[in-house]
Amino acid sequence: MTDVAPESQTTEGNARPYSVSELAFALKRTLEDAYGFVRLRGELSKVTHHSNGHVYLTIKDERAAIDGVVWKGQVRGLSIRPEHGLEVIVTGKITAYPAGSRYQIVIETMEAAGVGALLAQLERLKAKLAGEGLFEPARKRPLPVMPAVIGVITSPTGAVIRDILHRIRDRWPCRVIVWPVVVQGDAAAAQVCAAIDGFNALDGSGPIARPDVLIVARGGGSVEDLWPFNDEALARTAAASAIPLISAVGHETDTTLIDFVSDRRAPTPTAAAEMATPVLAELKAAVADFSARMHRRAARVVEDRRSRVEAADRSLKRVPDLLRLAEQRFDIVSGRLTAGLARNAAVHERELVRVASRLSPLLLQRPQAVQKQRLDGVAARLQPAVERRLERVSERLAALGKLYASVDPERPLQRGFARVSRLDGSIVHAGASLLSGEELSIKFGDKVTRQAVVDGDPAPAAAPKPARAKPKPTPAAQGDLF
Incomplete structure (x- = not known):
């Protein structure tokens, strides 16, 4: 503790005051010098694998706990993965964290404290991998x-x-x-x-x-x-x-x-x-067994085909017998066929004669006469109706022709009138609307069109006539009763 003690102790009032940093770093050097190598056994808790690669943890037993850290460079060399609840033996050095006034152990090696701890860690890892489906x-x-x-x-x-x-x-x-x-x-x-x-x-x-x-x-x-x-x-x-x-x-x-x-x-x-x-010998034996089975199978197939050919050969020697039997069956069937056809024709002939007695031209003429009578009646009713319909349509067509003739714009021209229009085709309805020098087109009854030019000023519009006053009624003179 010489680094912490003042250089000279005279009186309490004359002791040189340390700054907080000086005291914290002095304590850090003292811990590192006194506990540069420590072998520690305990249970891991609060294990944090930081994103930068460092591992922060706490090692504890029944009565105390100490913080620890494994730097990123040492994590790869650990024989086991730090996990919560694992009992381990670590080696490292004790140091202080001046910013927080805490001491901690910087871990360099870590091993499981016993077989039970290793097996517990193994069971946790097995459960993790099994949950991911790697054991399926x-x-x-x-x-x-x-x-x-x-x-x-x-x-x-x-x-x-x-x-x-x-x-x-x-x-x-x-x-x-x-x-x-x-x-x-x-x-x-x-x-x-x-x-x-x-x-x-x-x-x-x-x-x-x-x-x-x-x-x-x-x-x-x-x-x-x-x-x-x-x-x-x-x-x-x-x-x-x-x-x-x-x-x-x-x-x-x-x-x-x-x-x-x-x-x-x-x-x-x-x-x-x-x-x-x-086993190569077993494969050779299997191949040999397959070959023998194949030859035996082929021999059985050949023997079966040979037996079938021999049976067919025996059958071929009896071909005349087979043909005679077929000829006999054919003769019997042909004899029956001739008689059967004659009987069938006779049956149909009798049936035709029986039905023919009921057949007569009247069976066809009677329905035709009925249908003709119905058609004549319908024609007699339809003809007057058709004639009346044609008469009404003719009258309507004649009326439409008269109406068309009355509204024909060319018809007034035949009576001496002329149609005056401007060059754009618009009809002139009033002379007052014409301007001096305006060109006009005049069409006559012989369908000849002439051009003309307006001369002079338009006539002044006639003043409207005053409304004629209605004469007031004069009282009639009373007549003489006598």
């Missing part, structure tokens, strides 16, 4: 029946790769491409993800062929050893692989997250090799 059987793809290239993602050293190669060599001759990765530790998950993405990125046009199926394999181990295969990013990468993937991590009793998202899970790496490849 419908999205799992079938494995190729006869793969030409198999991609194996595992450690290049150890018994796992030897067992896989040996098993594939015994069962099916194909090409095996090994992508070496570490299968334990913090870097394992990232390397396996890169291997899966790398195999999927191959298009087959280069020197390295694109695998038909992938195998992710690792031997058995503890929960901590197999923990990289419970990584969320690895599970999503395996689920998104376009190449069918077989998970063979651990022994039969070991289960990791990649087992649920892969297309097939193998209990052991050797079993994965058996899933990925058929």
